[in-house]
Amino acid sequence: MTDRSEGHNPLQLTSLRTKLQCQVLASGDPQYDVARRVWNGVIDRKPAVIVRPTSIADVMQAVRIARDHQLPVCVRGGGHSVAGKSVANDAMMIDLSLMTGVQVNARAQSAVVQGGAKWGEFDRECERHQLATTGGVISSTGVCGLTLGGGIGWLMGKHGLSCDNVVSADLVSADGSHMPVSASQNEDLFWAIRGGGGNFGIVTALEFRLHALKSVHGGLLLYPRSSAVDLLRRYRDVTHVAPDELTAYAALMIGHGQPMVAIAMCDSGSRSGGANVSSQFYLTEAPAADLTGEKKYTDVQSMLDFTAPAGLHYYFKCPFLRELTDEAIRAIVEYGESLPTEQTQVVLEHMHGAASRVPATETAFGLRRTHYSINIMPAWSDPSLAEKCIAWARGFASMLEGFGASDAYVNYLGDEGPSAVRASYGANYERLAELKKKYDPDNFFHFNQNIAPAP
Template structure:
């Protein structure tokens, strides 16, 4: 029996105690609030509950359970696959919950679920502290951490989830619990890589590390004609890196909108500036760069240097997989695929794993990808809806062409909404069965299913 009533009735019921904003279709700010970062996603929730605190989350969740509404949970960032919204259900929106509280003596920080890494870094860098937090500062703290947490500091300080000390979670039944190594340890294990499957995480406590305020980093680019040599050099450089030095590579378009294709390396050295300068010379001295923007800069600036390439409202379709290796044939295929890219915002990126991130055990957290190597991302991005068919086809075709060079692993934060359930299971590898059991314990009815969904099992 469907007992859902009208949005107006539900809004009235929730408003009796709710401190935040309750929006439904026709309200002045509804259309702006329902939009997500990816302009390809266009859904209309019955209600948007813009929470100001944990009590709001509990009330919104209770109403959704009572009225049998599909539940989506949105943090503060991208969610490119569009899983952070719903058609006709309840959107529990944490984006107004942006508090970040730093304890410089303990070197910890607690961030609410709607914070972005820009907001997080701004507070922690006041004390010369940071933790691994994405490569784009507009990324949300919540989604990045729950699914993994690649970032510029991961060679030295591992992933965002590896620095998580505790989390406050609203469970499917409305209870509020703390997950840590001492409390609800099974839930804490699952949250570190298992995404939003287990509850609404309203705050995250992180371990911080001395970083900056200046680091060595930036972008260096060569003409596309040099891509073969540049990507082979990237492979050589990443074969032997100090932990402090993270280097990503790939094929991109010039940011001026000209459509000019470039081969690039983007880097961050979070150690002493003199050591960073020496490490960067191995990259800067190669060939004849068209652009060299590598040098000393504030860590906050480095974390935001790529933001302009991912504007809110652009249309996005991504495909991603870990590579089994970066051999010459894989490089040739990347160059061939990128030569056919139909959008001046498209990219083929290689995110390199090494150092501390690879020294964590496969079963120590839910995130199993701990081998040194490369995550390959086919990133199709465009602004004109008439380009949608061509741009999505390019991403799919490029991904298919690169399939022979892929390993078994997939990074769940990059899995698109059109992937099969078995892809999600494969992304967790040997950890999936344990995740299913924990899901059955904390969310047996699969209330939280608008995510890279883990199916509960006994």
């Protein structure tokens, strides 16, 4: 078995396997090549070793061993970082994908979820008790990875971001010790992990506040692309006055070879009034398809899964626009005429309501305002298309700068680097850098959207 850690204090796999009670994979193991794969098929990296803990004790032990061997550590949750931050060459990958437990306390309206669980697993367990909290809109995304960076989703208008619903966390720090984190324990870390990503430690469990939810009105509304300008204007007008309960996204995409424009929506209000929710978006012509209606929340939470299959090659550019002016809409539709592949999409996400009303310094997530994230997301399978797709996305994003587009959500960043990370935290960056110095002065956790320790 190859020992890829040569150059560091050599790591003996046999001794590692003895010291750890959990699965340890290395090159040559049948599961190694599957375990090192992440959602974005562009990423092809080979960790020295993959450790798959099943308990907080395993995680603590793995961190200590990595430190002893000066082995860098990357942490894999759901594997959806578009830049592949959870897998690194020649590192110890701590892969949390066996830690997927979800424990709902229906009476307390709370749930504890382990560090490697995905939203699909979490939502299903909560739904058994007619409870839910804000979560990501693709069910295979990691609960903790997404929440640590903020967490936008269908319930954000009413209940805030995912991170706004965190009550407490169990964290393994850079020296391998366990730190309980909440409003009354390690309070500064509690502030930092609600937006600061994986910079402060490995979160082995999160406790969430849950909210009563029986069903929602939601789904997809599709029009031919020729209606794009009209539909995006309607989208702008409806979202401008939308109640907190209604969150809607709009998308330019290709369906069955036909250029389409779509609205995806979720109304969680008990006053939702059924079909009236969708009809606000209707144009004078009939939609190509109206797939909206009263649904289970988990159905709406997985309705977009087909748009993001694992293994395709992806690249993201996701700047924010404060306003969707007529000119910006025309420019988006015009640029969207030339989607470089059939799998490419441009998605407009409306961030609003409770998520935007939390004071910007209350959590590390700093961009608290009403705005639209313009997600430019080329996808391709033929590697020779990479250059064209990436250039198209960059061109689109720089065109939007002319309309005032700026900064971006940390969870949607690729490899833009330190200035983009800084911008995505706004005024909170300095405090985050100070806390990084306090809790991880050597930048042990650096395979992430990295916050460098303050000098």
